[in-house]
Amino acid sequence: MTAPALDRLLAAPARLNRSDAIRAILAAAADPGVISLAGGVPAPDSFPLDAVTAAAAGVLREHGAAALQYSPTEGVLAARAALAGLASQTGAPAGVDRILVTSGSQQGLDLLARTYLDRGDTVALDDPSYLGAVQAFRRAEARLLPVPADGGGMDTAALAARLAAGARPKLVYVIPHFHNPSGALLGAARRAHLAELADRYGFLLVEDDPYADLGFDGVRLPSADLHSDRVVRLLSLSKTLCPGLRVAALVAAAPVVSALAATKQSADLHTNTFGQYVVARLLAEPGFLAGHVASLRAFYRARATRFGAMLRDRLRWLEFDPPRGGLFFWCSIADPEVRSDQLAPAALAAGVAVVPGGPFFVAGDGSRHLRLSYATVPDAAQHTGVGRLDAAYRAVAAAVTRHRTGK
Amino acid sequence: MTAPALDRLLAAPARLNRSDAIRAILAAAADPGVISLAGGVPAPDSFPLDAVTAAAAGVLREHGAAALQYSPTEGVLAARAALAGLASQTGAPAGVDRILVTSGSQQGLDLLARTYLDRGDTVALDDPSYLGAVQAFRRAEARLLPVPADGGGMDTAALAARLAAGARPKLVYVIPHFHNPSGALLGAARRAHLAELADRYGFLLVEDDPYADLGFDGVRLPSADLHSDRVVRLLSLSKTLCPGLRVAALVAAAPVVSALAATKQSADLHTNTFGQYVVARLLAEPGFLAGHVASLRAFYRARATRFGAMLRDRLRWLEFDPPRGGLFFWCSIADPEVRSDQLAPAALAAGVAVVPGGPFFVAGDGSRHLRLSYATVPDAAQHTGVGRLDAAYRAVAAAVTRHRTGK
Numbered sequence: 001m002t003a004p005a006l007d008r009l010l011a012a013p014a015r016l017n018r019s020d021a022i023r024a025i026l027a028a029a030a031d032p033g034v035i036s037l038a039g040g041v042p043a044p045d046s047f048p049l050d051a052v053t054a055a056a057a058g059v060l061r062e063h064g065a066a067a068l069q070y071s072p073t074e075g076v077l078a079a080r081a082a083l084a085g086l087a088s089q090t091g092a093p094a095g096v097d098r099i100l101v102t103s104g105s106q107q108g109l110d111l112l113a114r115t116y117l118d119r120g121d122t123v124a125l126d127d128p129s130y131l132g133a134v135q136a137f138r139r140a141e142a143r144l145l146p147v148p149a150d151g152g153g154m155d156t157a158a159l160a161a162r163l164a165a166g167a168r169p170k171l172v173y174v175i176p177h178f179h180n181p182s183g184a185l186l187g188a189a190r191r192a193h194l195a196e197l198a199d200r201y202g203f204l205l206v207e208d209d210p211y212a213d214l215g216f217d218g219v220r221l222p223s224a225d226l227h228s229d230r231v232v233r234l235l236s237l238s239k240t241l242c243p244g245l246r247v248a249a250l251v252a253a254a255p256v257v258s259a260l261a262a263t264k265q266s267a268d269l270h271t272n273t274f275g276q277y278v279v280a281r282l283l284a285e286p287g288f289l290a291g292h293v294a295s296l297r298a299f300y301r302a303r304a305t306r307f308g309a310m311l312r313d314r315l316r317w318l319e320f321d322p323p324r325g326g327l328f329f330w331c332s333i334a335d336p337e338v339r340s341d342q343l344a345p346a347a348l349a350a351g352v353a354v355v356p357g358g359p360f361f362v363a364g365d366g367s368r369h370l371r372l373s374y375a376t377v378p379d380a381a382q383h384t385g386v387g388r389l390d391a392a393y394r395a396v397a398a399a400v401t402r403h404r405t406g407k
Numbered sequence: 408m409t410a411p412a413l414d415r416l417l418a419a420p421a422r423l424n425r426s427d428a429i430r431a432i433l434a435a436a437a438d439p440g441v442i443s444l445a446g447g448v449p450a451p452d453s454f455p456l457d458a459v460t461a462a463a464a465g466v467l468r469e470h471g472a473a474a475l476q477y478s479p480t481e482g483v484l485a486a487r488a489a490l491a492g493l494a495s496q497t498g499a500p501a502g503v504d505r506i507l508v509t510s511g512s513q514q515g516l517d518l519l520a521r522t523y524l525d526r527g528d529t530v531a532l533d534d535p536s537y538l539g540a541v542q543a544f545r546r547a548e549a550r551l552l553p554v555p556a557d558g559g560g561m562d563t564a565a566l567a568a569r570l571a572a573g574a575r576p577k578l579v580y581v582i583p584h585f586h587n588p589s590g591a592l593l594g595a596a597r598r599a600h601l602a603e604l605a606d607r608y609g610f611l612l613v614e615d616d617p618y619a620d621l622g623f624d625g626v627r628l629p630s631a632d633l634h635s636d637r638v639v640r641l642l643s644l645s646k647t648l649c650p651g652l653r654v655a656a657l658v659a660a661a662p663v664v665s666a667l668a669a670t671k672q673s674a675d676l677h678t679n680t681f682g683q684y685v686v687a688r689l690l691a692e693p694g695f696l697a698g699h700v701a702s703l704r705a706f707y708r709a710r711a712t713r714f715g716a717m718l719r720d721r722l723r724w725l726e727f728d729p730p731r732g733g734l735f736f737w738c739s740i741a742d743p744e745v746r747s748d749q750l751a752p753a754a755l756a757a758g759v760a761v762v763p764g765g766p767f768f769v770a771g772d773g774s775r776h777l778r779l780s781y782a783t784v785p786d787a788a789q790h791t792g793v794g795r796l797d798a799a800y801r802a803v804a805a806a807v808t809r810h811r812t813g814k
Contacts (some may be wrong), residue, residue: 044472052475053467060460065451067460068649103510103653107675135673242475244680245508266542268514270680272465273651284734 025344035385037372038353040180040327044376047242048292051282055111059277071273073265074257077100080274082283083249089234091223092214099256100261101247101271105210105236108131108250111260111267112206112232113140116170124162124175124203126154128360128369129377130180133173133208145169146362149322153179153186177220178211178326179372181360185324188221195227198229201260203230205306210236211338213293214362215325216301228251236281239327245275268270300375307374307382314386317393318370327375332357332368337404338397339367346396352388414737432751436760442792445760445778447587447734451783454649455699458689466684478680480672481664482656483509486683489654489690494642498630500563507668508654510678512643513618514538516705518667518674519613519639520547523577531560531610533578535767537587540580552576558728560586560593563600576610585618585733588767588778592731595628602634606652610637611663617643619769621699622732623708636660644686647700652682664724680695685713707734709781713782714789719743721793724800725777732780739764739775744811745804746774753803759795761778 001335028158029036059067063072074080080096087094102108109132117140125133137144145167148155154174163169172194174188174332198205205224212220212235224232233251235316308322311329317338320331333340340356347354357369377385436443456694466474481487487503494501516539524530524547524627532540534553552574555562559673561581570576579601582592606610612631619627619642632638640658655665671677690696715729718736724745727738740747747763754761764776 041477044476047472047475049467049472049475053464054468057460057464060456060463065454065649068454068456068651069450069451070645070650103675103679106673110674132673139670145718238477242472243477244475246677246679248676251642263546266513266539266546267517267674268510268653269539270653272510272653273680273681346592383470 011065013367014024025348025353025355028348034348034351035377035381035388037374037377037382037385037389038355039373039376041376042239042243042327043299044302046296051285051292052278055278056274059274059281061219063277067272067274067277071270071276072301073261073270075271076097076273076276076280078164078280078284079247080393082280083235083251086283086289087233087249087251090220091233091251092225097349098251098257100250100252100257100264100332102246102250102264103246103268103271104238104243105208105234105248105250106132106136107267108232108234108248108260109136109206109208109261110139111250112171112204113137113142115213115259115263116204117142122167122169123171123173124159124169125362126179126182126184127174127362127364128181128357128366129173129362130175130208131359134188134273137169137171137173138346142170146364149179151182151184153190154183154194155188155305156197158195158326162199163197163201167170167305168201171204171206172198173206173208175208176212176223177209177271178323180211181328181355181357181369182330183321183323183326183328185219185366186221189219191224192227193313195224198224198228205231206229206234207312208234209238210234211326213240213296214300214327216297216304217324218297219324225251232256240289240296241279241282242367245278247270247271249280281328300325303379304329304374306379309322310382311372311387312394315390317397329372331370331372333370333393335397337369340370340395341367342400343393343396345402347389347392348387350392352385352392354389409576423471432762434757434762435755440794441755441758441760441762442784442788444635444781444784444789444792444796445762445779446783448783449646449650450706450710451735453703457687458692458695458699459649459685461683462688463681466681466688470684473580474681474684478677478683480668480677481647481681482506482678483683483687485687485691486654489687490658492744493690493696494591494656494658496746497627498640498658499632499671499703501658505658505664507657507659507664507671507676508683509657509671510675511645511650512615512641512655512657513539513543514656514671515639515641516543516613516615518657519578520544520549521609521674522666523611524549529574529576530580531574532769533582533586533591534588534769535584535588535764535773536580536769537615538766541769544578544580549577549579551769552770556586556589556591557717557772558589558591560591560597563597563603563604567600567604567672570604571606575608578611578613578713579605580613580615582615583619583630585621585730587733587734588762588764588776589737590728590730590733590735592626592797593628598628599634602631602638605631605635607638608618612638614638615641617641618645618733620647620703621707622735623704623711624731625704626731632658636667639663647696648686648689649702652679652685654682654686655679680755685705707732710786711736711781712730713786713808717793718779722797722800724804733760734780736779736781738777738779739742740777740800741803743775745800747777748774748808750777750800750803754796757799757802761796
């Protein structure tokens with residue numbers, strides 16, 4: 001980006017809405033000349049391609065046309081059973097009646113919003129939070145109640161204070177493991193506290209948990225549904241297996257599953273049958289998932305370690321706590337005068353896509369934050385991308401100085 | 408069903424809502440002891456299992472992990488291109504920007520309702536009509552404007568009269584080929600008339616067209632989108648290939664596709680990637696689809712012909728016009744005193760599931776109608792099922808007589 005173009009940008013920053021801002025960055029990041037540290041997608045080289053290939057063939061051989069037929073709205077029984085087993089390992093014991101198979105966890109969020117939120121209802125969530133959730137809640141015309149968070153996740157004492165002061169959210173939304181974007185790990189005591197608050201105040205606690213298997217040191221805490229029946233878990237397989245099958249589990253009390261299934265029936269009848277059978281077969285293979293998750297953790301841990309070292313080594317202007325899991329580095333710019341919503345477009349012009357912090361916040365200020373995904377880009381390209389980001393930073397910092405001094 | 412139980416039923420007919428009534432019948436029909444003439448599902452022995460098996464393997468070999476990754480909300484480019492080609496054969500020439508890949512046509516209906524309907528908006532539709540559509544429109548709290556229909560589909564003169572009298576629907580919903588449940592084929596002149604009305608009054612004309620390939624004599628009329636840009640086509644592949652992949656195309660003007668894609672992004676991010684690649688590969692295979700559709704037509708024609716002969720031969724109390732395509736026989740009971748909502752539960756108790764006409768109507772009276780699906784049940788079981796239906800009819804007719812004469 002030329003200095004004059006950059007000056008124009010600083011004088012009149014684009015006022016896109018949050019999701020548009022990120023959509024624009026992701027669209028630009030699809031340019032093959034751009035190195036993307038922006039996406040929230042898992043590394044395709046981590047997908048169990050051979051296992052999926054074998055499972056797909058096995059499913060068609062074993063189930064034949066039944067794998068291609070309409071199937072129940074709640075999910076194919078074999079998939080519900082396999083997902084109930086998975087849920088039971090990390091939370092309350094679940095039977096199939098606690099499982100709704102959804103077309104990805106995003107659909108779980110959307111079904112919750114459509115089923116439980118009327119216009120003006122309140123949803124409490126950490127600030128910052130996941131944009132896809134914010135989008136689903138906004139579409140239901142909910143009021144968002146941002147709750148402060150730290151490295152241990154949502155500050156449940158702050159939530160309790162708001163509840164005591166009269167706030168009555170219908171839903172409280174958290175990302176328990178390796179939060180997107182912040183990387184936070186919601187602690188065990190806070191989980192129990194949230195469950196207690198859910199029972200006392202009658203809200204549903206929504207645990208959106210796509211990164212739970214990606215703890216670099218294997219840490220994984222049990223779901224709050226051990227403590228309360230008012231917990232809804234969204235068990236994505238997008239990071240654990242792969243996203244493209246669009247098969248996820250929503251785990252909740254049976255009446256919640258029934259209510260959401262009625263909404264889903266009108267939304268898309270059911271989740272794709274073939275993908276459900278493939279997932280059921282993969283999960284039924286003894287030892288497969290545990291082995292795959294162990295290799296995933298090693299894969300992401302190694303890549304994150306190298307990326308962190310590169311950032312520390314080359315971008316001295318960037319501050320961050322190394323993540324303990326998940327796909328992201330949540331960073332801030334040390335110089336308070338250089339804003340991430342200025343840096344991000346300059347970086348894109350320099351050939352590297354990064355996401356500024358602002359869009360993730362409901363109330364807080366993300367102007368110093370940047371979210372960097374280390375997950376999908378091979379090391380050599382990361383090296384180039386980091387160099388481009390550094391060059392963009394230097395140009396923006398120089399422009400800020402020019403702007404401030406009026407030169 | 409015993410005579411006393413039947414008498415109670417006649418005295419106090421169940422007042423279920425429309426979709427609940429059918430859901431209850433379909434749930435009961437899953438009992439292996441019940442022969443189901445109730446379902447609206449295609450025959451699994453008509454699915455191209457070998458072709459799908461080869462395509463699934465080919466997709467994973469050729470595209471590898473990309474077939475299992477997140478993909479664009481609008482659809483995988485190869486799938487959009489293939490579906491655009493398909494749409495162009497039977498309507499206006501379509502580029503990829505006119506295609507939104509949806510998780511089945513039901514999702515297309517839901518996205519239309521969520522994007523274009525506010526509470527109290529009007530949707531005009533034939534009476535009777537498809538329950539899944541009625542359900543999606545009702546969920547959006549739309550007002551339904553039933554329009555009379557006959558064997559040539561929606562009576563467009565009647566619609567024009569309502570429009571002239573001030574009705575202003577946002578959407579007009581039709582099932583152009585082999586209507587569910589009525590079997591009607593919307594004529595060419597009426598299609599053109601609807602397009603003209605769409606342009607004059609500014610509504611979107613929604614053509615929900617899952618049965619278009621199932622004309623027994625190969626008849627297929629072009630879409631009204633040849634005449635107007637305000638036409639939205641829902642091109643299901645559920646009856647043409649198979650339902651379990653949940654891959655359908657919504658075909659519309661590019662701005663409509665963009666608006667619906669924004670809704671879809673928040674609903675489920677995108678349609679399953681793997682299924683889209685499989686469909687793209689199948690459609691790209693020279694001659695495959697045309698050959699498969701030809702064999703489908705022959706398959707359904709033969710089965711429908713045998714079923715129609717069986718009904719005429721054995722159920723003299725039943726009246727119907729033989730369908731020209733699609734999956735259903737839309738019948739009426741000759742004796743006006745025997746109601747289909749009494750016959751259906753009696754039939755279920757006798758071990759055969761059929762759907763009474765009432766739930767399909769918004770305004771009209773379906774109490775004499777029955778919908779019978781001939782598509783999935785093998786001939787021998789059809790024979791048994793028809794026998795059970797006949798026995799149930801005789802029991803109900805006798806009970807009606809007892810009830811009337813007060814004995």
